[in-house]
Amino acid sequence: MRGRKKRSVRSKKTLHVAFFALDGPQKHDASVARRMRRVAIRRKCVVNTKPISVKSLQIGAVTSYSVSLTWSKPDEYQTSYSYRVRTNVTSSASMVNNTIVTSESATIMNLTPGETYTFLVYTRASDISTESDPVSNTTCTVPGQVSTITMNNYKSVDVLGASWIIPAGKVDNYTVSLTGAFNKTTQTTSTQVNFTGLLPGREYNVTVQTVSGSCSQTSAPVTEATYPTPPGILSFTTITTKNLTLSWSEPVNMTGVNKSYNISYAISPSTTLSVTNPTTSVTLQSLISGTNYSITVVTVGVRGYQSSPVTTSVYTKPMSVKSLQIGAVTSYSVFLTWSKPDEYQTSYKYRVKTFNSSASMINNTIVTSESATIMNLTPGGTYTFLVYTRAADNSTESDPVSYMTCTGPRHLRYLPLPAPPLRHLLHLLTGTSQFPDKFPPSP
Numbered sequence: 001m002r003g004r005k006k007r008s009v010r011s012k013k014t015l016h017v018a019f020f021a022l023d024g025p026q027k028h029d030a031s032v033a034r035r036m037r038r039v040a041i042r043r044k045c046v047v048n049t050k051p052i053s054v055k056s057l058q059i060g061a062v063t064s065y066s067v068s069l070t071w072s073k074p075d076e077y078q079t080s081y082s083y084r085v086r087t088n089v090t091s092s093a094s095m096v097n098n099t100i101v102t103s104e105s106a107t108i109m110n111l112t113p114g115e116t117y118t119f120l121v122y123t124r125a126s127d128i129s130t131e132s133d134p135v136s137n138t139t140c141t142v143p144g145q146v147s148t149i150t151m152n153n154y155k156s157v158d159v160l161g162a163s164w165i166i167p168a169g170k171v172d173n174y175t176v177s178l179t180g181a182f183n184k185t186t187q188t189t190s191t192q193v194n195f196t197g198l199l200p201g202r203e204y205n206v207t208v209q210t211v212s213g214s215c216s217q218t219s220a221p222v223t224e225a226t227y228p229t230p231p232g233i234l235s236f237t238t239i240t241t242k243n244l245t246l247s248w249s250e251p252v253n254m255t256g257v258n259k260s261y262n263i264s265y266a267i268s269p270s271t272t273l274s275v276t277n278p279t280t281s282v283t284l285q286s287l288i289s290g291t292n293y294s295i296t297v298v299t300v301g302v303r304g305y306q307s308s309p310v311t312t313s314v315y316t317k318p319m320s321v322k323s324l325q326i327g328a329v330t331s332y333s334v335f336l337t338w339s340k341p342d343e344y345q346t347s348y349k350y351r352v353k354t355f356n357s358s359a360s361m362i363n364n365t366i367v368t369s370e371s372a373t374i375m376n377l378t379p380g381g382t383y384t385f386l387v388y389t390r391a392a393d394n395s396t397e398s399d400p401v402s403y404m405t406c407t408g409p410r411h412l413r414y415l416p417l418p419a420p421p422l423r424h425l426l427h428l429l430t431g432t433s434q435f436p437d438k439f440p441p442s443p
Contacts, residue, residue: 062139064217086121088118147165230307242289248280251299290315322338334377352372356381
């Protein structure tokens with residue numbers, strides 16, 4: 001044959017094999033001569049050389065359950081070639097897939113999420129048994145995604161918790177990230193984590209990243225909010241018969257945060273009214289005079305979450321008495337009468353204050369009826385009397401109604417003087433103290 005050199009090898013059994021110098025991976029003839037009992041037998045067989053390995057093995061699309069591979073044809077490629085793709089679990093080297101393809105690509109299916117695999121690609125000769133040395137590449141499938149995250153704020157102003165179900169496949173750990181007013185990240189092998197030290201009344205986003213080897217997959221974000229802090233102490237700036245104005249300080253750590261306040265007020269649980277106010281003060285109107293109102297204020301934050309309540313109670317001012325009049329006046333006392341105020345309540349009392357002409361209070365009397373007698377006054381003195389309607393708390397009072405009058409003067413008592421002794425009168429008239437035996441006749 002042209003361009004080929006013939007070689008022969010002698011075996012111990014006088015087996016003659018003839019080879020030609022081979023030019024690359026192709027089929028070649030071999031002649032075998034054997035003499036047995038003077039009988040000559042010639043046999044012919046075909047031998048394939050090893051193909052050359054593929055080039056540029058690359059990882060293409062990777063999902064949780066599949067990996068796509070591509071490569072380039074080997075040198076001295078022949079159209080009769082096929083390729084074998086072997087898939088091993090990297091950690092154990094156990095084979096989980098063995099695929100034969102005829103093109104320079106393959107997609108390996110039915111893999112486990114988050115597992116690391118080594119892919120070996122062999123060039124296979126036409127005899128489907130002679131193969132090249134393998135070319136390998138290693139990657140991991142995408143870990144299973146956490147699909148359901150349950151958030152819990154525990155009705156807390158500074159704590160958020162997240163929990164989830166273990167996804168399919170292999171997971172080494174989770175990276176949990178929180179973003180918002182604070183940004184925090186933590187790694188865990190459990191399926192629950194709490195973030196503490198947060199700010200109140202804010203929304204936060206949480207994502208859970210599943211990590212397996214060098215591969216990871218991040219969940220969709222889930223949003224939750226902390227509860228707002230309550231308002232400061234309630235104080236009243238104005239109390240009238242029909243209106244109450246109260247104010248409070250800004251909730252702690254909530255300056256500049258969108259919020260409002262829900263104010264509830266009632267004279268009994270069955271008569272609760274409420275208003276919403278954006279500022280830290282409010283005026284409640286159209287109230288009933290002399291009535292005890294229970295008032296509750298809560299901070300309303302993002303998502304409508306409400307803080308713990310701050311509660312107080314207060315009485316509106318009663319109405320003033322009507323028709324204050326002076327009755328009997330003596331040198332030492334004054335009798336007063338009046339009419340019940342509007343919106344009178346049976347729990348009312350009245351306070352009567354008495355001031356003298358020097359504006360000094362000399363008497364302070366509490367009565368339950370619509371009259372009072374003020375005693376122990378000074379005759380001829382000028383007095384001012386102020387009558388207040390007093391609510392059931394014995395503290396909240398109406399505006400006073402006043403009246404001024406004076407007591408009567410002191411009475412003069414005329415007592416007869418005792419008669420002087422008769423001898424003293426006689427001495428004054430006659431110059432002697434001796435009684436005469438007979439008085440002279442009257443002229």
